[in-house]
Amino acid sequence: MPNTFGKLFTISTWGESHGAAVGVVLDGCPPGLPLSEADIQPDLDRRRPGQSDLVTPRKEKDLVEILSGVFEGKTTGAPVSMLVRNSDARPGAYDEMREKFRPSHADFTYMAKYGLRDHRGGGRSSARETIGRVAAGAVARKILSLAGAVEIRAYVARVHDISLPPGSDDTFPSLAEVEATPVRCPHPATAAAMIRRIEEARSQGDSVGGLIRCRIRGVPAGLGEPVFDRLEADLGKAMLSLPATKGFEVGSGFAGTLLRGSEHNDAFVPKGGKVGTATNRSGGIQGGISNGEEITFTVAFKPTATIMKPQQTVDLSGAAAELTGRGRHDPCVLPRAVPIVEAMAALVLLDHWMRNAAQNKTFKF
Amino acid sequence: MPNTFGKLFTISTWGESHGAAVGVVLDGCPPGLPLSEADIQPDLDRRRPGQSDLVTPRKEKDLVEILSGVFEGKTTGAPVSMLVRNSDARPGAYDEMREKFRPSHADFTYMAKYGLRDHRGGGRSSARETIGRVAAGAVARKILSLAGAVEIRAYVARVHDISLPPGSDDTFPSLAEVEATPVRCPHPATAAAMIRRIEEARSQGDSVGGLIRCRIRGVPAGLGEPVFDRLEADLGKAMLSLPATKGFEVGSGFAGTLLRGSEHNDAFVPKGGKVGTATNRSGGIQGGISNGEEITFTVAFKPTATIMKPQQTVDLSGAAAELTGRGRHDPCVLPRAVPIVEAMAALVLLDHWMRNAAQNKTFKF
Amino acid sequence: MPNTFGKLFTISTWGESHGAAVGVVLDGCPPGLPLSEADIQPDLDRRRPGQSDLVTPRKEKDLVEILSGVFEGKTTGAPVSMLVRNSDARPGAYDEMREKFRPSHADFTYMAKYGLRDHRGGGRSSARETIGRVAAGAVARKILSLAGAVEIRAYVARVHDISLPPGSDDTFPSLAEVEATPVRCPHPATAAAMIRRIEEARSQGDSVGGLIRCRIRGVPAGLGEPVFDRLEADLGKAMLSLPATKGFEVGSGFAGTLLRGSEHNDAFVPKGGKVGTATNRSGGIQGGISNGEEITFTVAFKPTATIMKPQQTVDLSGAAAELTGRGRHDPCVLPRAVPIVEAMAALVLLDHWMRNAAQNKTFKF
């Protein structure tokens, strides 16, 4: 099931950028959860196009419709099918792409894999696919917040070389701080510089990338499986399954490899009647399993592949060709990727919560 | 199945560091493959303890035994069960760990998750678990080399702050170059410096981490699934499921986020009758699917958590305690992790090869 | 994923009897298959209500809409999302069921499992769920017929005690013969008697059950996995997952247990250059794997649980109550179940075809 994610709380997304609709089927949802479109739309609004000057002007409200699995305002345990209609499709804008492969897009590889492709707006490889992830992630977040006061907060930590100053995000940012600017960086001065950099790139027909940091608090110790399905492995997979991602690190990450063991280890300390750690280079995960500290990770997003400049490429016949940049696009995907990162994190955590419950919380011997 | 990896070519590992044995069941293996222990032992020898002064002196030959799935020298399509006996277990050396949690190990989280644990040598969380991965990976590598001349080469690119000089690994290193030194860095002068740094750390009872780079050539275009099971997502998960890993990046990785789109995009060019790219910042993967170029990724390993210095921790009762470093350990895990990284890459690639064959190569319409 | 079926060619159904719609997401579909609603609607028409006097008069055209995965008339390899709107919902007709459990329905068990339920028309337990199965099954059948001239033919073999005479179905019936009567029994005289028996049951407010036989020809030898996923095990699961089924037998079935081994064994014989069997008590499957002979199995369906007579039951408070039969229903589910049985068989066969291709047809050593 190449389009399914999760083992117990599973989502299956479907739909193409310029098809009739995109959607998701969410299976395994616990019953009795109060749920309506109002729980889901806010996250979709955070990822939708046209929300600010920084993102693609494609005009779509991305209104979600719940088709099943909810009865009299509560989930029933049956699959929750959700759908968003594509309303601003302009397939004609993509005629050139029928014949030519866009550099660093999925055009060529889809053709190599399937022998044909829906070229309109990237078809299945479009970031519109993430609508289903965000919709399902909103359900997961609601369950997590009710089950254990879990809070998931992602934000833009760097755009191109404009980075959060060291120490500026030592405390857990509030949602309001993140949402205060369209770039979703909680440090106002940095956010302003980031916005200028993105606008500059757009004005040049170019694009920029950067980093999104995600922090999660309230996760109890014990989530994650010990070998292959380690929590960081599943979080990493979730993030690297997002379009435009090139890297993932947890806790001390790449920088931590410059420390010695005696500098890197997190000493255990008694903490309010529980076991805690004095530092958190582990990023809240040890041996693949959450230890109760804050979970922290960072995701690298490349500069948007779509640019408004002529580029060298080849056409379907394999001959060299030039591609003129056209269409609507984001000069920087990071602001809209913030709710997507949060959604994927929520899906991973809830799935592990349920897996852990099944094996380790169900029986007493 | 928390201890199973892969969808069509699947491995299930079992066993603890100081139990009777560790092993793996490999399911989905194509029939007719010539296979014997001689195909597997060389990779196990590359990961076994005691192979050089740089690694743990635990004395084990790690001889593999094939118990099923091979008849008259060929695989039958039935599960291949492989087992390695634990011969140099010294459980008494771990008595202190029964009561105290080792910092930045899995001791506390296993206890939090399961309510009890096999404390001897880390039990299931020991890197001995990777024996099964390497054994199964050797089978996958053999199939890949026969099926498509796929070559997978990992090597140590950085130890602590001793790094391969820029440009020194522009060409694909040979196995002999990698194996020329016990540190498995193909650049002799850098290798020598790395060895000194590791020996220095050991002499101080400390440890160091670093980076392993992996390069893969011969992979045809078309492997990888478009949405959740992107090739980089599955490679990332595979690597992040290894003990001590903290980060993963593909192609241009984190550094690529400092480029603009016009600098980062890989132009398509005709290449020997096929479609190729002029540069390879994509790392051989676009839209989650291999494009026929070399696949490249880097994995960050933290400094070994086990050090020979006293450390602050807590005991089972939650009280503060001090832990004295003891036992045999690697001051740097990277040299022995090289064949493990290769094994996991092989498992991911073969699994995707089979998935792609099933959906995209089986039917002609 | 409790609502997903299949390993490589997977379907995920969703929707309730009286919700907005029912649907299915089909994942793993091979690309390049010519596909439109016209390939699917005929099978849906064979299962829809109101097609004859023998079945529920619920008036729904069950028109299918393909929302994704098809571009310019061909499948792309992306998920095929299909949806059928519920147009003749009469939720008010089910008010009594909100409080009372219908005997031999899923009302009580859903409540026990989930703590709440969509009582309208059975909600998720309604046979309307099978619309998604039939739609996806139509795609599978098309692929099988193109790939290997596989023909799947189900028909009603017994209604109550009106049974096909021995020998009357020795030859493989044509689709026209099956569709010649609304009861879908290919023997005209028996069909007429079956119709009378069903009408009699309806006129008494009662219901009847019976047997559906399914025969499949054109399946090559080698499909099915050797241990748990035997072909008969997966066919059995598929059939027993249909509402109202109580039994499944393959080949000689229950009657074969009255023979001795010397009477039951199927001698191998040379057959047109291939290996065949002189008899077919194995039902085309040996050791869980197809042997190239016709695959035959029979499914037992109980009499419809919904009857128009007062029945003893309990209400939500656990108190004894009487339930008056109401609503629209089928006095015999078998005629409409024929295309559903065929759809499930097609899904099982195609999934195994793909699994076999991946492991056994992809590599040559």
Added chain:
Amino acid sequence: MPNTFGKLFTISTWGESHGAAVGVVLDGCPPGLPLSEADIQPDLDRRRPGQSDLVTPRKEKDLVEILSGVFEGKTTGAPVSMLVRNSDARPGAYDEMREKFRPSHADFTYMAKYGLRDHRGGGRSSARETIGRVAAGAVARKILSLAGAVEIRAYVARVHDISLPPGSDDTFPSLAEVEATPVRCPHPATAAAMIRRIEEARSQGDSVGGLIRCRIRGVPAGLGEPVFDRLEADLGKAMLSLPATKGFEVGSGFAGTLLRGSEHNDAFVPKGGKVGTATNRSGGIQGGISNGEEITFTVAFKPTATIMKPQQTVDLSGAAAELTGRGRHDPCVLPRAVPIVEAMAALVLLDHWMRNAAQNKTFKF
């Protein structure tokens, strides 16, 4: 994973009849369960060869060895690897089978599927594969008995045409009653007749089949998934995955199709403060979910394919040939199949128990 069964409590079996060993890896086992070989050996003893005059004289003690997942007498949550050595292998006895396909065995289909096969004693298709199932099933049974006082009792209900008299098994038989005779039929007079019939078949070099009934009490309402993974579908698949099975029926089964709905429906009645049913034609399962009543099903086993008479067949070249019966075999597989049926039922129930816990018992809203 064609050799894996279960979703949360999963078993992966491996090994061939005349290889070094057979075994199983059990993953997902809850931690803290007291477990040793003494919990498992009794069930293996009930299925082992040579236990009575009725079964194959192959002399093997089938002693199980636990290799992992248990520490200081309790399960740790890690995989439990179990192994039984093959000690009485006589591969030479199977030389004729190298060249000729045994009728109604898996010899031909394995060859068709894999292109080669381990012909010795059926290799992977041997019933020795079920050793792993029984070993893992013993663990599942222990958990079920501790968790909910679940009792699973299978017994032989018919051998050839010697059947339990109507009403003779109205009460739940004790284990002692089943084990009182080597044929494992709890009705002494019938058991004696069955034994005579089996001995008669053996003396003629022939074989017989029959029915095994399984009854399960103590299962709470709510186990089973509503659509594809219905409890009867998973039980049916489990049973039809056993060698020599040809049919499965639950509750009223095939005979129930001869009743009208008004005769077949199970009226709900208040029962000791709970909801119960006045009759149990549903076999304890409604809408795929347990209803708290006794679960009952019946499995049809064909006469053993191995007989001591000359049989017509073809050889590897496709030419007609005659096969002389040789080797050790069971003239009737049913007595040894009783513990296997119980094991598979336990595996299905525990898996569903855990699935249900994860989705429906973990969160309160």
